[in-house]
Amino acid sequence: MPAENDNVGIAGLPYFTPAHLQSPGSAISLSKDTPTIFTPLKIRDVTLRNRILVAPMCQYSTANSGPQIGALTDYHITTLGHYALKGASLVFIEATGVQPNGRISPWCPGLWDDAQIPGVKRVADFIKSQGALAGIQLAHAGRKGSTVPAWISAKLKQKSTRATADVGGWPENVVGPMGGEDETWDGKGSAADGGFYPPRALSTQELKQMVQDWAASAKRAVEAGIDVIEIHAAHGYLLHQFLSPITNRRTDEYGGSFENRSRLLIEIIEAVRAVIPETMPLFLRVSSTEWMEETDLAKELGSWDVESTIKIAKQLPALGVDLLDVSSGANHPQQRIEMFNSADYQTKIASRIRRELKADGKNLLIGAVGLITEALQAKDIVEKAGTAEDAEKSLGEEASAAVKMTDAKGDKEPMADVVLIARQFMREPEWVLRVAHQLGVDVAWPVQFLRVRFPKL
Known part of the structure; x- marks a missing residue:
């Protein structure tokens, strides 16, 4: 008969959750034939159990007012925790505002206040109890802030909709490198059919405070037990707005030259790196x-x-950045590509950046977003997978793409060191386990799910 203590729980939690026999999503055993994507990767003092990461995904699901404003809830444990349970190696909490007006919407999470630490800690604790690492993406939306959740805009048949003060928005405090009606993201200023508010230009003093607020949020993330921090400088949010000469035409120390436009980002990187552990x-x-x-x-x-x-990118290793997460677009409505309808649009860029850094002797890991786009040649899985046979074929394409991107066998250079997956995890939280099965890799499953484990191929 089994002893009562055979079912060991994870220590340090206020509830019982069983310890898995082996971390889900990790290869049962490693050999020269194990695809790189299912081999561990050590970064500083943490180790990824595989190379498949959950990218940050906006959920617009925190309180927009009151004492719980911006705090993560049981909803985030349910969604993010499930990805960890099913084998993802690193699960990122979505874009989290370092200031109240740094959120995309009033319903986005924040970490500008100590009161928001416990919610992050509960999510991080559960993610880590399943053998994954917990990450958080710190962000400021800049001129793209104070909007409503995407599903509300969709219901109104709009690409974006302003969040007014009565729902917790900040119409008078949307900010950016530049200010005025012409600096509105969609170019519509205060027009009734516009989806964004005109920003006001941040002062030099406010930018100095901004740097300190990023550092303060990073310290709170450490206190909450986060393993990895990501700084968000993409997708037309504040740091991207400062980097671009289109959206940053300032004449002070934060605008003009490449060095000046990069200044805010570099100051934030330095400030964050200074307050988080070396490990x-x-x-x-x-x-x-x-x-x-x-x-x-x-x-x-x-x-x-x-x-x-x-x-x-060539400056990042010296600043203490370990991985560059390569995405694209979203800073201006005139962009000349529709990202979600273009095959391998980002993975090839990630590969080029990785090659050039290596040629220059720079040690920087590269993460690629857009694996699913590459795998399906811009065909959405839901549209393509009309039958079970189609779905299995699609999954095979995804698995092949994952291997192609990260394989480092022999003299072959991978396109990236890790892949970050977003939408597909929302469709299939067990995606890691399914890809492993397609590739013939024997990986560990959660102990509670062993009875439904895929049979070995």
Whole structure:
């Protein structure tokens, strides 16, 4: 008969959750034939059990007012915890505001106040109890702030909708590098059909405070038990707005030259790195290009492009950044690509950046977003997988793409060191386990799910 203590729980939690026999999603045994994507990766003092990460995904599911404003809830444990339970190696908490007006919407999470630490800690504790690492993406939305959740805009048949003060918005405190009606993201200013508020320009003094607020949020993340911090400088949010010569035409120390436009980002990286443990990895997400090169605006002002990203990337190792998370776009409505309808649009860029850094002797890991786009050649899985046979074929394509991107066998250079998956995890939280099965990799499952484990191929 089994002894009562055979079912060991995770120590340090106020509730019981069983310790898994082996961390879910990790290869039962490693050999020279194990695909790189299912091999561990050590970054500073933490180790990923595989190379599949859950990218930050906005959920717009925190309180928009009151004492629980911006605090993570049981909803976040349910969603993010499930990804960890089913084998993802690192699960990121979505874009989290370092200031109240740094949120995308009033319903986005924040970490500008100590009262928000316990919610993050509960989520991080559960993620880690399942053998995964807990990450958080610190962010400031800048001129894209004070909007409503995407599903409300969709119901209203709008791309974006302003969040008014009566629902917790901050119409008078949307900020950016530049101010005025012409600086509104969609170019519509205060027009009734606009989806964004006109920003006001941040002062130099406010930017100095901004740097300190990023550092303070990072310290709170450490206190909450977070393993990895990512700085969000992509997708048209504040740091991207400062990097781009299209959205940053300031004439002070934070605008003009490449060095000046990069100043705020570098000061934030330095401030965050100074307050987190030496053992903690620091990631940076960038839009590698804003896809504006062929526009009249870019021909007049320049734009943030792949060459700009490579230039900043070469500075990152010395600043203490461990991984560059390569995304693209979303800083201007005139961008010349529809990202979700273009095959392998980001993975090839990630590969180029990785090659150039290696040629320059720079030690920086590269993360690629867009695996599913590459795998399905821009066909959405839900649309393509009309039958069980189609779904299995699609999954095989995804698995092959994952191997192609990260494989480092022999003399082969991978396109990236890790892959970050977003939408597909929302469809299939068990995606890691399914991909492993497709690749013939025997990985550990959660102990509670062993009875339904896929049979070995």
